Amino acid sequence: MIFSTDNGIVALDSPVKLKILELLRKGTTSFDELVEQSKKAKSTISVHLDDLQELNLIQEKTYSNDKRKKYYVLNSICLACSELPLRRQYNEHLDNIAVAGLNSDSFVTHLFHTVRFGMEAYGFDPKPIMKRLGNDVGAKIGQKFRANDSEGVLNELSVFWREHRLGDMKILQVASPSVIVNNCYHCGKMPNVGKTLCSMDEGIIEGVFSSRLNLHYVVKETECYGTGHNHCKFVVEAQPEKPKK
Structure with missing residues (x-):
């Protein structure tokens, strides 16, 4: 999935990170709720939350009545989502570019197809x-x-x-x-x-x-x-x- 942040565009394909972001799109969610709803270990969620914060995709906040408890909010906008089977076609064109090598005509053709189908594979129309x-x-x-x-x-x-x-x-x-x-x-x-x-x-x-x-x-x-x-x-x-x- 493609996300827009204040720092630019971020592409993610990690199932755990995408699950966390999906949960946060529904609203503010606490750390314990993320662990419960994702059905992952606390240590796993903690690592992914740190990564998402570093990418500026989410923000960590604390409750005013209990500074020890954390909750998270989405800090980005979802722009697009990868689409199959165009994703497979995109990967095939990437492989073809490698095979094309120094053949200029073949390379240019595969480059065009890679750009065209790559955009759609990543969810852009x-x-x-x-x-x-x-x-x-x-x-x-x-x-x-x-x-x-x-x-x-x-x-x-x-x-x-x-x-x-x-x-x-x-x-x-x-x-x-x-x-x-x-x-x-x-x-x-x-x-x-x-x-x-x-x-x-x-x-x-x-x-x-x-x-x-x-x-x-x-x-x-x-x-x-x-x-x-x-x-x-x-x-x-x-x-x-x-x-x-």
């Missing part, structure tokens, strides 16, 4: 920022495209995807633009984790369409390797212009 960054990238890329209609943009996108080894893009519909990407560079080896994973790709496609055709487009990934499919599917929708006041 990277989708909004990844899509926004992809949109910015797509807007720049779109300036280099030549097409002035959706069919032309789709054709150029499929070439771009193939040339840059992002996957094999197949056009499904032109009138209501949608595409399927096989062998997706981003999530092609991911198991079914119950969610779509290609928010940056959503943003890139969205940015290309919007910048090239001068309309506001919204791109939604509806199928993904991360949802148990053997491809990624993106649906492109032009948003109606708002009437001028």
Whole structure:
């Protein structure tokens, strides 16, 4: 779990420490109550409490009517919680980085995946920022495209995807633009984790369409390797212009 303190961000994976913090999130708790509710020895709880105080995650206080008795309060904010199976994928990408060694292309790819899935493994939702960054990238890329209609943009996108080894893009519909990407560079080896994973790709496609055709487009990934499919599917929708006041 990730916690925010006055001294910065702290990541914890100790079951005992996390249990103590969970109990303190419910309110002020005495030392004896922590021992009883955690079902751990007094010496064990004492060691972990000292560690948590040193990390500035909790504060020790004493009762005004009995200075010998201690109680503890939370001194931090829980920001995020690690998520499985994305945690396992993150560890696999870390292993792949070690194997990649001096192969620059392979290293950069694994580095990107490690950052992307690492954020989610530690409980942060990277989708909004990844899509926004992809949109910015797509807007720049779109300036280099030549097409002035959706069919032309789709054709150029499929070439771009193939040339840059992002996957094999197949056009499904032109009138209501949608595409399927096989062998997706981003999530092609991911198991079914119950969610779509290609928010940056959503943003890139969205940015290309919007910048090239001068309309506001919204791109939604509806199928993904991360949802148990053997491809990624993106649906492109032009948003109606708002009437001028």
